[in-house]
Amino acid sequence: MTQQQVPQPTRPDRAPQLEDLLRELDEQRQRDQDAAQRQAEQEQRDRELAEAEASLDALNAEIEGLLSLNSEEFVIRFIQTVGQ
Amino acid sequence: MQQRIYGVETEYALSFETQDRRLRSQDVGALFNHLERALLERYRALKSDSFGRNPTAQNDGINIREGYFLESGARFYYDTGHVEWATPEATTAQQAVLYELAGERTLAEVAQMIPAPHGGRLLLVKNNIDFHGATYGCHENYLVQRRATQREDQVFFDRLVEQLVPFLVTRQIFCGAGRVGAADPRAARDVGYQISQRADFIQYIRSQDTRSDRAIVNQKDEALGDTRRYRRLHLIVGDSNMSPYAAILKLGTTGIVLRLIEEEALHDVPVLDDPVEAVKAISHDLTCRGALLLADGEPSDPIKIQRYYLDAARSFFEHHPPSDATRQVVDMWQATLDDLMIDPLRLADRVDWVIKWRYLMEPQLSKVGTDWRQIAAWNDLIQRLAHEGSGKNGLSAEQYARHQHYLSQHGLSWNDYADQRRLHYALRELDLRYHDIDPGRSLYYTLQRAGKIRQLFNAFDNALIRDAQVRPPHDTRAQLRAQVIGAAHERGEKDTTTLDWGQIGLSHPHSTVSLDDPFSLTHPDIDRYLRGGAGRAARKRTKRTPDADDAESDILVLSEEMIDEADGGLRNWFKRLLRR
Numbered sequence: 001m002t003q004q005q006v007p008q009p010t011r012p013d014r015a016p017q018l019e020d021l022l023r024e025l026d027e028q029r030q031r032d033q034d035a036a037q038r039q040a041e042q043e044q045r046d047r048e049l050a051e052a053e054a055s056l057d058a059l060n061a062e063i064e065g066l067l068s069l070n071s072e073e074f075v076i077r078f079i080q081t082v083g084q
Numbered sequence: 085m086q087q088r089i090y091g092v093e094t095e096y097a098l099s100f101e102t103q104d105r106r107l108r109s110q111d112v113g114a115l116f117n118h119l120e121r122a123l124l125e126r127y128r129a130l131k132s133d134s135f136g137r138n139p140t141a142q143n144d145g146i147n148i149r150e151g152y153f154l155e156s157g158a159r160f161y162y163d164t165g166h167v168e169w170a171t172p173e174a175t176t177a178q179q180a181v182l183y184e185l186a187g188e189r190t191l192a193e194v195a196q197m198i199p200a201p202h203g204g205r206l207l208l209v210k211n212n213i214d215f216h217g218a219t220y221g222c223h224e225n226y227l228v229q230r231r232a233t234q235r236e237d238q239v240f241f242d243r244l245v246e247q248l249v250p251f252l253v254t255r256q257i258f259c260g261a262g263r264v265g266a267a268d269p270r271a272a273r274d275v276g277y278q279i280s281q282r283a284d285f286i287q288y289i290r291s292q293d294t295r296s297d298r299a300i301v302n303q304k305d306e307a308l309g310d311t312r313r314y315r316r317l318h319l320i321v322g323d324s325n326m327s328p329y330a331a332i333l334k335l336g337t338t339g340i341v342l343r344l345i346e347e348e349a350l351h352d353v354p355v356l357d358d359p360v361e362a363v364k365a366i367s368h369d370l371t372c373r374g375a376l377l378l379a380d381g382e383p384s385d386p387i388k389i390q391r392y393y394l395d396a397a398r399s400f401f402e403h404h405p406p407s408d409a410t411r412q413v414v415d416m417w418q419a420t421l422d423d424l425m426i427d428p429l430r431l432a433d434r435v436d437w438v439i440k441w442r443y444l445m446e447p448q449l450s451k452v453g454t455d456w457r458q459i460a461a462w463n464d465l466i467q468r469l470a471h472e473g474s475g476k477n478g479l480s481a482e483q484y485a486r487h488q489h490y491l492s493q494h495g496l497s498w499n500d501y502a503d504q505r506r507l508h509y510a511l512r513e514l515d516l517r518y519h520d521i522d523p524g525r526s527l528y529y530t531l532q533r534a535g536k537i538r539q540l541f542n543a544f545d546n547a548l549i550r551d552a553q554v555r556p557p558h559d560t561r562a563q564l565r566a567q568v569i570g571a572a573h574e575r576g577e578k579d580t581t582t583l584d585w586g587q588i589g590l591s592h593p594h595s596t597v598s599l600d601d602p603f604s605l606t607h608p609d610i611d612r613y614l615r616g617g618a619g620r621a622a623r624k625r626t627k628r629t630p631d632a633d634d635a636e637s638d639i640l641v642l643s644e645e646m647i648d649e650a651d652g653g654l655r656n657w658f659k660r661l662l663r664r
Contacts (some may be wrong), residue, residue, distance in 0.1 A: 059534050060447050066517060066525055067542060068105040071509035077107035078516060082097040082165070082209075083218040 085346060086407075089173045089227035089560065089602045090180035090335050094324055095220040096191065096208045097520070104202035116162045120151070122194045127554070129154045130569050132161060133582035134591055135596065137306070143441070153583040155554055155569050157562025158187055164295075166220050167191065167208065168555075169662060172562035173585075173602050176409040178335030179557055181328050194519045207493060210324045211519035212281040213263060215512050219285045219298075221558040222324035224335060226342055227309070228316040244345050245290055245301050247353045251341045251393050252300050252321055253362050254386040256280040257372045257428075258420045259334035261323035262437030264445070265463050268364055273464035273494075275368045276456030277445060279437045281323045282597045283367035289359050302361055303631035308585040310600035317342070321363070326519060326528040326542045329434040333420060336413030338396050354389050355379040370441070370456075372424055387424055412497045433538045436518075436528075443531055444514040452507050459511070461494040462504040561599045564588070564610050571614055584611060592616075 128150035151161025157172025169187040170431040174180035195206040231237040260279035267284035291299035423430035432442035482596035556562035572581040579593035
């Protein structure tokens with residue numbers, strides 16, 4: 001004997017629409033929050049990168065300041081003195 | 085040997101720099117005299133006397149001045165145009181590097197004491213090349229146990245060379261100092277930057293010589309102690325390190341591999357097909373992953389070969405518990421190879437060739453918009469033009485045609501010549517100034533102050549390093565040397581008492597005392613000498629730096645807890661050691 005197919009009760013038409021709408025709103029809010037968080041993180045990374053670049057620029061400037069004005073002369077004199 | 089003596093001899097290039105940062109061509113011998121005088125004003129020392137150890141040196145045209153031993157047990161002298169500083173005998177890699185740094189600090193401080201005209205200064209450079217074909221060394225010394233008979237010893241040494249060479253050839257990936265350009269003419273137009281300063285100068289697997297015919301393993305057999313018990317392995321293949329981390333790795337891993345060889349714990353060593361060519365090929369390959377051919381025809385690479393030795397060490401130490409200092413080196417070795425596997429640039433905080441590449445070279449290349457391939461091609465042309473000269477009216481037609489052909493071959497243009505020539509010399513100046521030991525001017529120390537370098541000894545330099553400037557290691561015969569220096573000064577015998585590594589020449593009574601055992605802290609003749617007269621007073625130190633007595637000199641005993649910390653905790657290990 002086969003089991004009788006019993007029709008499943010259907011929900012009223014409006015309930016799923018409201019649930020969907022609420023879910024969509026919730027998802028949208030989550031997406032907005034995620035986007036805002038991503039943007040904040042990106043801005044933080046950009047700030048850190050800019051700071052790191054500024055720090056490296058400052059370091060490079062400090063390094064440049066320790067060099068002679070004429071590297072060619074410096075190297076040749078070093079060879080003349082040390083390799084004599 | 086479970087306990088080994090380590091020592092480092094560092095040759096410094098010496099020059100004079102004016103206030104406007106120009107170098108003056110000077111007689112290096114005269115500059116050395118200034119340095120020596122200033123050193124002796126500040127530190128107690130006794131004359132060094134090799135007691136006839138180097139009878140042929142002067143006849144060979146080698147200009148060596150014996151110099152002085154200091155109370156730290158170190159030796160300071162002049163060797164063929166360079167200032168040389170030899171550390172006292174140390175019993176761990178960490179201790180040896182501490183004394184290497186103490187020597188560097190002492191020289192830097194003494195150089196600043198010299199009144200130089202017009203605000204100039206003595207420039208001391210801890211590197212190994214002059215960029216024009218000259219090289220000078222950073223020699224490592226390791227005490228090795230002698231075998232019972234001459235025949236057994238020869239067999240042992242042959243095995244030592246065979247098993248050590250693949251390690252020495254490949255260790256440069258973590259202890260190379262880095263350099264612009266190449267000294268090997270065959271590589272001149274292909275190599276813009278390379279890992280090691282010494283690699284291009286290595287010509288043989290083994291030889292006796294240090295000034296020519298340089299080899300991966302130097303065979304000089306001069307124990308500086310009891311020759312029946314010890315051999316001193318003298319290595320000249322390594323670079324001078326500015327980074328203490330790299331220096332500890334260099335000495336510490338080599339000491340571990342020597343232990344594995346002595347204990348016959350190495351099996352199926354990956355023997356290289358051509359070690360001399362491999363030294364150069366590895367140095368020229370910044371990826372550290374270039375293929376190497378083994379003698380059995382199998383391919384390998386530098387990291388794999390280093391992994392072989394590291395794995396062998398880990399296996400060995402499972403059954404032979406290592407000292408804390410050794411365990412620390414093994415962990416540093418592991419962390420370094422792990423980082424190298426991922427990206428060599430991860431070592432930009434601790435390995436000299438990577439630090440220099442990342443922070444000094446790359447910004448310059450970016451600024452000009454060029455790469456190492458172009459730099460290498462230009463290097464060759466710029467050096468040839470400098471060598472040939474260009475005459476009063478510029479290049480001859482023949483020269484121009486020849487060089488134009490070269491430029492076309494390499495896709496280069498005369499339009500870039502001026503910029504590339506400026507860059508060529510700027511990179512070399514940056515390279516040299518990285519190795520300047522003046523903390524205020526050195527590019528290495530500038531990077532360290534900027535937080536780019538992993539801190540080790542420098543985290544507590546004012547205590548440990550200052551102590552090592554005036555006090556010898558607590559566990560070697562350097563103690564005896566220091567005590568005699570103190571006593572001779574107190575008794576007014578400083579001009580009649582002389583020292584060598586393994587001998588002391590006393591004037592009262594007139595005698596020569598042999599210190600055959602580098603681990604020995606006493607000797608009956610020295611004890612008698614110290615007990616005599618003002619000897620007791622000699623133990624008072626009259627020329628100490630103010631905070632020297634506050635420091636704990638034993639840096640080598642690490643607790644289990646410290647060892648268990650991750651690699652990133654190394655800095656804290658050392659800081660905590662200081663507080664012990």
